[in-house]
Amino acid sequence: MTEIPPPDSLTGILASLRERVMGVSESVLSTVDGLLVVADTDTVHPESVAALAAATLGVGRRMAETAGVGALREVVARCGSGHVIVVAVGDRALLTVKGDDGLDLAAFQRESPATVEQLTKALASDVAH
Numbered sequence: 001m002t003e004i005p006p007p008d009s010l011t012g013i014l015a016s017l018r019e020r021v022m023g024v025s026e027s028v029l030s031t032v033d034g035l036l037v038v039a040d041t042d043t044v045h046p047e048s049v050a051a052l053a054a055a056t057l058g059v060g061r062r063m064a065e066t067a068g069v070g071a072l073r074e075v076v077a078r079c080g081s082g083h084v085i086v087v088a089v090g091d092r093a094l095l096t097v098k099g100d101d102g103l104d105l106a107a108f109q110r111e112s113p114a115t116v117e118q119l120t121k122a123l124a125s126d127v128a129h
Contacts, residue, residue, distance in 0.1 A: 023103030
């Protein structure tokens with residue numbers, strides 16, 4: 001029997017996003033410098049995703065600064081059979097989401113701010129303890 005993580009734990013927050021948004025299949029939470037914090041994955045190598053998310057954020061931030069369009073919120077890669085989305089979680093963390101070709105991007109856009117807020121609070125409480 002698979003144990004369901006509590007909804008306020010980092011893993012529980014990632015699992016909740018997968019349950020609320022059709023097409024979200026895996027997710028990785030990492031630091032902005034590419035270190036793995038926690039993962040909800042089956043097929044991807046989470047440490048590699050964490051490192052690549054940091055590089056993606058760096059390039060995305062540079063592009064946003066150069067274009068003068070404000071602070072970077074997320075980077076979306078639409079691929080042949082799905083999506084990869086990297087979302088800033090405050091100044092110190094990144095959420096990387098893998099979605100299949102049927103990913104509901106509108107639902108992701110609606111749900112991701114609450115997920116980012118939950119992750120930010122959970123990370124802050126971990127630092128405080």
